[in-house]
Amino acid sequence: MCRLVVLVTGIFILICSGATFGAQVILNEYNAVSNTNFLNGGDSAADDDGGRASDSYFGRIQGNGGNWFELVIITDHLDMRRWNLDIYENGQFDETLTITNHPIWSDLRSGTIITVSADVPSDVNYNPEAGDWWINVQANNNANGQYIEASNFPVSSDSWQLRIRNASGAVVFGPAGEGVSPQTGIGNTEIFRLEDDPSDSIAANSDKYDDGDDFSTFGAPNRWGMQNFRSLRNVEPAPSSITLTDPNGTEVLTAGSTYTIRWESQGLINQVLVEFSIDDGKTWSGVYPSNVGNAGQYEWLVPLVDADSCLVRVSSSDNPGVYDVGNATFSISKLLLEVVLLSLI
Structure with a gap:
């Protein structure tokens, strides 16, 4: 929002709120799914559209991982020690989470993803040179407070917003969230996400912020199409591959x-996404139950279909361009199931 101000000297200036360009860090995503709902509604087996909307880290679970939000570092070698994260609900200030003086915050590389979660334990095994661009810190009343203030905080669909202030108290970004952009529309079965590549041109009131209910990506680039971090990540990670x-x-x-x-x-692949296709790769569906982690194998419940053009795809959650698909299609047969069932009669 902008307003025109006339100074006594007759000079006109334009003052804009929520439109700060050149931000050092931005809000990238937050979870508005309530603790009694699933992403895109429904139940554990299927969402309201008959699909299986899920998160790349949590899979399809009730609450979609609880209270969490995600930031992206824009300025290279950023020092975020003693910065403040101000949280608002329904237009009212609720809580400030203060980042500690821990050395992990002293030299953050551009393209780093930071998640703040109430439920996921802190993981600061952060090494961009090895391809690990993610820091997760836990904040709740029972956390140890080593990396961020040990305090409960809300994340919800009730016009939730975040403002980021540096150690001097100056506003670096925001407030951003529902009520700024978009004005309304974030429901309690949805997430808020940036549907654009992160950069210093992203403002808190960007029209690229929107709701989503198909897929969320805790600790990874957003997926609506595909979020590209290449321009930010100047440190070349070690080559990664999946076979x-x-x-x-x-x-x-x-x-x-x-x-x-x-x-x-x-290479460094912490999380993988396992998908299957029954039409030779024209469309893809996530496996059930959802896969979490990179264990090298997954026990797949084969769907109840007859299909002759099936494929499986395994991809890196952090870098979807790293993936592999079978060399040829395989078949799924319900007839074999019927033979097995008849043999048991």
Whole structure:
């Protein structure tokens, strides 16, 4: 919002709120899903659209990971020690979370993702040179307060906003969130996210902030299309790769059975996304139950379908360009299931 001010000298100036350019750090995403709901509604098996909306880290769980929000560092070598994160609900100030003086905050590289979570334990094994661009810190009344103030904080669909202030108290970004942009529309089965590449041109009132209910990405680039961090991440990570070994083509799987999907990976890949297609890769669906972590294998509940053009895809949650698909299609047969059931009669 802007207003025109006339000084006594007759000079006109334009003062704009929520439109600070050149921000050093920005709000990237927050979870507005209430603790009794699932992302895009529904239940654990399916969302309101019959799909399986989920988070890349949590999978499909009630509450979608609880109270959390996500920042992206824009300025390289940023020192965030003693910075303040001011939280608002319904236009009212609620809580300030103060970042501590811990050395982890003293030299943050551009492109770093910072998540603040009430439930996920702190993980500061941060090493951009090795490809690890994520810092998670836990804030609640029972946390140890080593990295951020040990205090409960809300995140909700009630016009939630965040303002970021530096150690001197100057506003660096925000307030940003519902009520600024977008004005309304963040429901309690949705997330708030930036649907653009993070950069210093993103303002708190950017029209690229919007709601989402298809996919959330705690600790990873946003997915609505694909968020690109390449211009921010000047440190080249070690090469990463994924090789899918099973299924790799020509297999015939029994519908309703359990099949072990296996893959090998190189480089730093903390989380993977496992998906399948029954139409030769034209469309993809997430596996059920959702996969979390990079264990090299996943026990897949084969869907109850008859299909001859199936594929499995395993990709890095942090870098979706690192993935592998089977060399050829495989089949899923309900007939084999019927034979098994008849043999049990």
